[in-house]
Amino acid sequence: MNRRYPIGKFECPQVVTRVHIERWIKDIEELPEKLTHLVSNFDTTQLETSYRDQGWTARQLIHHIHDSHHNGYIRFKWAMTEETPVIKAYNEKLWAELFDTKSAPIDLSLNLISALHAKWTYFLKGLSQEDLKKKFIHPEGNTPISLGEDIGIYAWHGNHHLAHLALIAKL
Numbered sequence: 001m002n003r004r005y006p007i008g009k010f011e012c013p014q015v016v017t018r019v020h021i022e023r024w025i026k027d028i029e030e031l032p033e034k035l036t037h038l039v040s041n042f043d044t045t046q047l048e049t050s051y052r053d054q055g056w057t058a059r060q061l062i063h064h065i066h067d068s069h070h071n072g073y074i075r076f077k078w079a080m081t082e083e084t085p086v087i088k089a090y091n092e093k094l095w096a097e098l099f100d101t102k103s104a105p106i107d108l109s110l111n112l113i114s115a116l117h118a119k120w121t122y123f124l125k126g127l128s129q130e131d132l133k134k135k136f137i138h139p140e141g142n143t144p145i146s147l148g149e150d151i152g153i154y155a156w157h158g159n160h161h162l163a164h165l166a167l168i169a170k171l
Helices: 018-039 058-081 092-096 099-103 106-125 129-133 147-170
Strands: 135-138 143-146
Touching: 018 058, 018 106, 018 147, 058 092, 058 099, 058 106, 058 135, 058 147, 092 099, 129 147, 143 147
Parallel strands: none
Antiparallel strands: 135 143
């Protein structure tokens, strides 16, 4: 098994259908409950355990999910309110090394993820087919990303890190 990509890398379908969107939104909606269920009994040792050599600890992963998805939600808002905006990227590796990411109680991020995903899911379910075509530009590679594709990216991202945490749970 590839511990870095236990569910594989994200591959966006050539044509994103309503079925894809609905499945991805469901994944985003269900992530907080799955995440909380998986890590609620982690002890301190597990929270400080990495899923692979040179990988983040469980604590860092949980805080990273919040940081990433919080940024993701804002990107959706920008794409809906501006004409193909260039989004602000952030250095996730450096964020993962900040003191709060390495030491804060996981409940802080679990609570934020729960609230964020409830609001984000409500927002996503209200997007029209035209809205899903709206794009933003990611400055790394100057890549345009549609909102439809980005829903898939974030659904994958949550499941990707959930799989990392499941690896830690099995140690």
